[in-house]
Amino acid sequence: MLAQQIIAGDRRALAKAITLVESTRADHAEQAVKLLEQLMPETGKSIRLGVSGAPGVGKSTFIESLGNYLTEQGHKVAVLAVDPTSALSGGSILGDKTRMETLSVNPKAFVRPSPAGKTLGGVTRRTRESLLLCEAAGYDVIIVETVGVGQSETAVSDMTDMFLLLLSPGGGDDLQGIKRGIMELADLVLVNKADGDQASLADQTVSDYRAALYFMQARTPSWTARVNACSALNNEGVDQAWIVIKEFQAALTESGELGSLRAQQARAWMWAETAEELLAGLKGHPEVKSLVPALEKAVLAGDMPAIVAAQRLIAHYKGNQ
Ligand SMILES: Nc1nc2c(ncn2[C@@H]2O[C@H](COP(=O)(O)OP(=O)(O)OP(=O)(O)O)[C@@H](O)[C@H]2O)c(=O)[nH]1
């Protein structure tokens, strides 16, 4: 029932399904798994984009501009958030929906704020499943936004086809708090805020990053990272970014890399899910739980090697399942 409604593009049904996926209740988890199984044949038909960058660089403004541009062209756009700060502080990148004012009321767009999760792993796990639900609902461009503070970028690049990194004009990697490892993830670097008196500085920054990327290892044989300028605020360069995204999609489709990338992502996901479930089962086990304080105390005090404590926990779990 819910599955059919989602396939028919019912937004309320989609929102309900995502809530189900995000729920920590066991019965909800069971329903969510069944739903995902039913919807599996309807997934995989979107381009999955990750968008990252330092706080305030203009991610939300860019996504809003790109999203509205794409819906005008007949696309259906879904925006999801992975928010490492919500795992730590309970905050949310998109918690304040007014920050994508026009896109969140656009009937051809679906904007979903970040789920409140305890761990970053938990948050991203839900986001990946939500992404599949959005595909089943017919969204053909899915954008996953994450704030670039160095924790969530890898997770987002592991669930998307293409990774976009936004930078501000001027400054080097370190000045912008962008680590080299994150630069290396980028398939498209956009120097945003290329407007007003920052326009020429933005052009210089584009040249600097083109030079820097020239010496970096390409992520895939069929694509070399690009660097462009844009002004999300003035809707400039956003259409050009879409052209590059389409070129990326065509190049990786033609080489077969898009298919193998997604297959590998799914396999990695299977193991991540297995590990997380097993650990949750172990940690939730009453017998194991009662052992934890003494073992942690002994490990903290340096009285017991960590591996001994770990093996004792596992032995107890296995023996009492
Ligand atoms: N001049 C100029 N300002 C911009 C541009 N894009 C965004 N801004 C401004 O930069 C500020 C931050 O923009 P957001 O889109 O909220 O940035 P964000 O990266 O989503 O920020 P967080 O979600 O807090 O990490 C806002 O005041 C925007 O109006 C741009 O292209 N040019």
Ligand SMILES: [Mg+2]
């Ligand atoms: Mg934002």
